[in-house]
Amino acid sequence: MDNKLERSADERLKGYAKDWKIFIDTCSLLSDNMEALLNHLLPYLKQYDNKLIVPYRCIQELEKFIPDGNNISRGEKAKITRDNVINLYKSGVVDIRGEQSDNFADNVFLTVFTKFRLKYNLLLITQDNNLAKDILNINNSKSVKAYPVQALRVNKYGFLSPFRWEEYEGSGKYSKENKGKFKICSQLTDVSVEVVPVQKIPCENDYVKTNRGSICLKEKIAAGGEGTIYATNTPYVAKIYKAEKITERKQRKLELMLTKKVDCTGICYPVDIIYNKYDEFVGFLMPPAKGKELQKAIFIPPLLKKTFPTWKKRDLVELAVTILNKIKFLNDMNIIMGDINPLNILVVSSKEVFFVDTDSYQIEDFPCPVGTVNYTAPEIQGRKFTDFLRTIGNENFAIATLLFMLMLPGKPPYSQQGGANPSENIKKMDFSYPFGDNSNKKTPDGPWRFMWSHLTYRLKKAFYNTFTKDGEYAQEHCRLSADKWLVLFNEYLNLLDTGKFGEQDKMSEDLFPTRFKKNPNITYITCKICSKEAEEHLSQNGICKSCLNEGERYKCKRCGKELIFTNYQKYIKQTKKFDFCPECFAWGNDAYTTVRCSDCTASFIITNNEYSYYMSKGLQLPRRCRRCREMKKNRW
Ligand SMILES: [Zn+2]
Ligand SMILES: [Zn+2]
Ligand SMILES: [Zn+2]
Numbered sequence: 001m002d003n004k005l006e007r008s009a010d011e012r013l014k015g016y017a018k019d020w021k022i023f024i025d026t027c028s029l030l031s032d033n034m035e036a037l038l039n040h041l042l043p044y045l046k047q048y049d050n051k052l053i054v055p056y057r058c059i060q061e062l063e064k065f066i067p068d069g070n071n072i073s074r075g076e077k078a079k080i081t082r083d084n085v086i087n088l089y090k091s092g093v094v095d096i097r098g099e100q101s102d103n104f105a106d107n108v109f110l111t112v113f114t115k116f117r118l119k120y121n122l123l124l125i126t127q128d129n130n131l132a133k134d135i136l137n138i139n140n141s142k143s144v145k146a147y148p149v150q151a152l153r154v155n156k157y158g159f160l161s162p163f164r165w166e167e168y169e170g171s172g173k174y175s176k177e178n179k180g181k182f183k184i185c186s187q188l189t190d191v192s193v194e195v196v197p198v199q200k201i202p203c204e205n206d207y208v209k210t211n212r213g214s215i216c217l218k219e220k221i222a223a224g225g226e227g228t229i230y231a232t233n234t235p236y237v238a239k240i241y242k243a244e245k246i247t248e249r250k251q252r253k254l255e256l257m258l259t260k261k262v263d264c265t266g267i268c269y270p271v272d273i274i275y276n277k278y279d280e281f282v283g284f285l286m287p288p289a290k291g292k293e294l295q296k297a298i299f300i301p302p303l304l305k306k307t308f309p310t311w312k313k314r315d316l317v318e319l320a321v322t323i324l325n326k327i328k329f330l331n332d333m334n335i336i337m338g339d340i341n342p343l344n345i346l347v348v349s350s351k352e353v354f355f356v357d358t359d360s361y362q363i364e365d366f367p368c369p370v371g372t373v374n375y376t377a378p379e380i381q382g383r384k385f386t387d388f389l390r391t392i393g394n395e396n397f398a399i400a401t402l403l404f405m406l407m408l409p410g411k412p413p414y415s416q417q418g419g420a421n422p423s424e425n426i427k428k429m430d431f432s433y434p435f436g437d438n439s440n441k442k443t444p445d446g447p448w449r450f451m452w453s454h455l456t457y458r459l460k461k462a463f464y465n466t467f468t469k470d471g472e473y474a475q476e477h478c479r480l481s482a483d484k485w486l487v488l489f490n491e492y493l494n495l496l497d498t499g500k501f502g503e504q505d506k507m508s509e510d511l512f513p514t515r516f517k518k519n520p521n522i523t524y525i526t527c528k529i530c531s532k533e534a535e536e537h538l539s540q541n542g543i544c545k546s547c548l549n550e551g552e553r554y555k556c557k558r559c560g561k562e563l564i565f566t567n568y569q570k571y572i573k574q575t576k577k578f579d580f581c582p583e584c585f586a587w588g589n590d591a592y593t594t595v596r597c598s599d600c601t602a603s604f605i606i607t608n609n610e611y612s613y614y615m616s617k618g619l620q621l622p623r624r625c626r627r628c629r630e631m632k633k634n635r636w
Contacts, residue, residue, distance in 0.1 A: 009159035010040065016123050016160070017044030020150075021116070023109060025126035026058040027216055027233065028154050029081050030205065036158020037125075038088075045093050054085055055108045056098035065205065074205060113138055117146045124151045125160065127216055129233040132163050182260060182334040185365040188389055191249045198280040201243050204230065208238070210272040210285055227283060238274055239359070240283040251281040253366040254359065264329045267355045289354035291346035299342050299410030301447075301512065311350075312509050313454070314496040318350040320406045320489050326355055327399060328482040335361050336390050338368025340375050340398040342405070362390055374412050375401050378427045379476050393476035400466045403485060407459070408451045409511075413467045415444065429474060435464035453516040454508045456492050456501075529567065540572050548572070556581040588612075597625035599632075 016022055022041075028034065045052060062085075065078035088094035098108055113122050113135055124135050132151035139148050152160035202208045206217050217238055218231040227241040241250070254273055262269040272285040291297070297307045298319070308315065323345060330337055337344075339360050346354040362368040369386040377397035380390070404413045414425035414432075432442040433452045443449050452460070462480060465471035473479050495501040502509045505518040515532070518524060523536040527544035534544030551566035557579045565577045578585065592611035594603050604625040606614075614621055622629065 006157070006159075009157070013040055013159060014044045017041060017050050018048045020050075020121040020123045021053060022050070022123045022125065023053045023055070023112070024058070025109070025124065025128060025131065026061045027127040027205070028125045029054070029058065029062070029085065030077060031127055031154050032207070033154045033156055033158050034081070037154050037160070040158055042088075042093055051093060051095040052088070053095050053097055054089075055112075056096055057108055059085065059096060110134060110138070113149050114141075117149050119147075121147045122149045124149070125154060126151060127153050127233055128218070129163055129235065130231075180260065181332070182256075183364045184334050185389060187365060188367060188387070189249065189252075189365040191252045191366075193247050193249050193386065195244055196246050196248055196251075196281070198243060198246055198276060198282060199278045200276045200280075201282060202240055202274075202276050203228075207277070208240075208282070209275040209277070209279065212272060215285075221288075231288075232285070234285070235287075236271060236285045237288045238283055238285050240274065246281065249366065250359070253363055254284050256363055256366065257359075257361075260333065262330075262333065262335070264326060266353055267326055267330065267358060269358050284359065286358070289346050289356050291348040291352070291354055294342035294345045294347055297347045299405060301409050304409055304511070311511055312496075313511055314493060314509065315350040316406060316409070316511065317489055317493045317496060319347065319353070320403055321486065321493060322351055322353050323402070323406075324399075324482050324486045324489060326353065328486060330355075330361070331392065331395065331482055335363060336368065336392065336395050337398070338362045338385070338390050338395070339370045339372070340395070340402055341372045342402075365389065373422050373426070376423075376426070377476065378429055381423050381427050391476065392481070393479055396479035396481055397466075397476075399482055399485065400463070400479065403489075404463055404467070407455060408448055411444070411448055413463070429467060429469035431464065431467035431469075431471075433460070433464065435460050447512055447514075450513040450516055454505070454510075454513050456488070456495065459488050459492060462488055540568070543567055543571060552577075556584050558584040558587070593621075595621070595623070597628055598623045599628040600625060602627075 041052070044050075059082060062078045062082040066075050066082070085094055085096070089096055109124055109126075109131065113124065116122060117138065124132070126132055126135075132153070135149055135151040152162060155161040202217055204217055204220060207214050208217060209215075215238070216233040217240070218233060220228055221231055221237060222229045226245050227239055230238045230240065232238050251273070254270055257270050258273065268286045268289050270284040270286050273281060274283040274285060276282045292307060296303055298304050298316075304311070327337065327340075337355075339357070344355065344357045346356060348354070360368050360370050367386060367389055371385045373381070375398040377394045380388070380394055401413060405411060412422070414422065414428075414430065430442075432444065433449075434443060443452070455463075462473065462485070466473045466479060468474060492501075496509060504520070507513045507515065508517060515534075518533070524533045525536045525539055525542060525544075526532070527534050527539065527547055528542040529547040529550075530544060532544060534546075538545040540548060548568040549566055551564050551568075551570060553562055553564055554577075555561065556563055559581060561581045561584075563578070563581055569575045569577075580588065588609040589607050591605045592608045593606050595606060596603055602625050606621060611621070624632065
């Protein structure tokens with residue numbers, strides 16, 4: 001820092017010490033350059049009888065770090081800092097303010113600054129980009145008498161600097177102009193997949209290095225098999241790999257990824273590489289994601305109804321269009337997503353989605369090392385994903401599968417074979433949804449058949465020909481691209497939004513239709529019982545097929561088994577309602593016992609029904625056969 005700059009930085013610091021109330025945040029207290037700042041600032045504070053204000057909550061935050069067994073150096077640093085602040089308090093240059101009950105230091109600053117800017121000039125010293133933005137935002141709320149508020153960070157010279165947002169919002173070192181595409185490669189990279197040992201995996205509140213300078217890891221957002229995602233003091237989030245996941249191949253691939261600008265809202269593509277304090281590669285920086293995983297928001301029908309209760313089919317189709325546009329963007333740059341699956345796509349609305357886990361994408365000769373069975377094309381089933389490069393044909397199979405599972409929420413195209421191995425089903429390509437007269441007669445029952453029948457003709461044709469063994473688009477090199485699917489889905493969306501599709505059959509607009517799509521060559525009636533539309537030729541006397549098989553439910557008088565007196569029996573056959581189930585009816589006519597007639601000595605049978613009758617009347621069982629009883633009666 002040259003003398004002139006240093007003098008003006010010092011002058012500004014003096015100005016703040018003279019006229020401003022100066023607050024400081026935990027992350028600045030912990031910053032490496034805090035000591036230098038205090039050396040510059042304290043003499044002025046004493047000169048103007050001012051104090052540096054530390055919220056009580058920041059002391060608590062420091063104390064929270066102290067007994068940290070996992071991070072001894074941070075714990076020690078927090079302890080030294082805490083003791084330092086207490087000493088400065090005792091010597092009268094620091095004021096500790098606030099209550100034990102203050103929630104978050106960040107909230108404390110916002111509340112205090114909003115309130116006291118009417119009385120004082122307020123300055124917050126923080127290293128936290130987001131907090132600084134929030135504080136500076138207070139200036140935007142109009143108040144006639146308020147003073148402006150200021151937020152500055154401690155710089156490496158021990159003075160205060162404004163935040164440089166443009167560092168993160170504009171172009172970084174890597175992604176400057178390169179708008180071109182990546183190369184298409186056929187030969188796998190030979191960069192090593194050996195684990196590279198590092199001296200330290202950074203964690204919460206650690207400072208890490210990027211090509212744009214030092215940043216601070218904030219709270220943990222998510223943790224997965226590969227590593228942990230942290231918020232940072234920038235608009236981006238950081239993915240820090242687990243120690244056993246750090247390889248040279250990962251680093252080289254990320255470096256390659258950063259040579260092109262991939263600027264598409266919703267694709268959480270790396271923007272910078274992260275190194276620990278020993279300059280070892282440990283992760284990368286990317287835009288944050290929002291929304292729920294496709295798996296949870298869409299692929300389980302009850303959760304879909306709960307997450308998006310007002311959705312119609314058009315919203316699902318619009319979601320497919322939104323997703324397809326992003327896939328097309330990537331494929332157009334020769335990026336193969338590879339591991340397309342419902343956990344890597346997050347949904348906010350039908351118009352807003354986020355693609356995550358982008359570091360697994362296949363870029364040039366770096367493969368996508370992961371995948372799932374359902375989305376893997378038949379020709380590469382069972383292969384090890386780290387050992388080969390996927391083709392756009394492989395990718396197009398995954399795209400088709402994703403689209404099918406969006407239209408029939410969560411239902412994979414080859415799921416009908418039940419217990420069989422899903423990988424075998426895909427290799428056989430025995431697709432079970434009918435198209436025209438073609439069907440393997442194994443279509444899954446119920447709502448799936450209905451949903452399939454309500455798709456557009458062109459979409460059914462495309463799916464059928466992609467998933468059926470001898471279909472027109474079944475082979476790797478003939479499959480439809482994201483581009484081609486976009487045409488079909490935009491057409492579908494248009495048919496739904498203009499109401500043209502609904503004119504043929506209103507139920508086609510529903511997410512979960514309850515019958516097949518209406519056929520224009522068939523007459524429909526309104527069922528007298530359920531009031532639903534039904535095919536006339538399958539109905540009788542105005543009653544639909546399913547109502548004919550339904551009816552009054554009651555219990556067998558003997559065994560209690562449930563019986564149905566169907567509407568068919570009641571209204572069409574007009575039979576009477578039986579008291580007993582068929583088994584109990586047959587049992588009634590079986591023999592209870594055989595008796596020898598006391599007159600003629602012939603054997604005769606007493607049935608179960610007769611036995612029950614005599615018992616219920618309190619009568620003795622007859623001793624004579626029917627014939628002798630008749631004769632005896634006539635004799636009188
Ligand atoms: Zn009915
Ligand atoms: Zn019975
Ligand atoms: Zn007899």
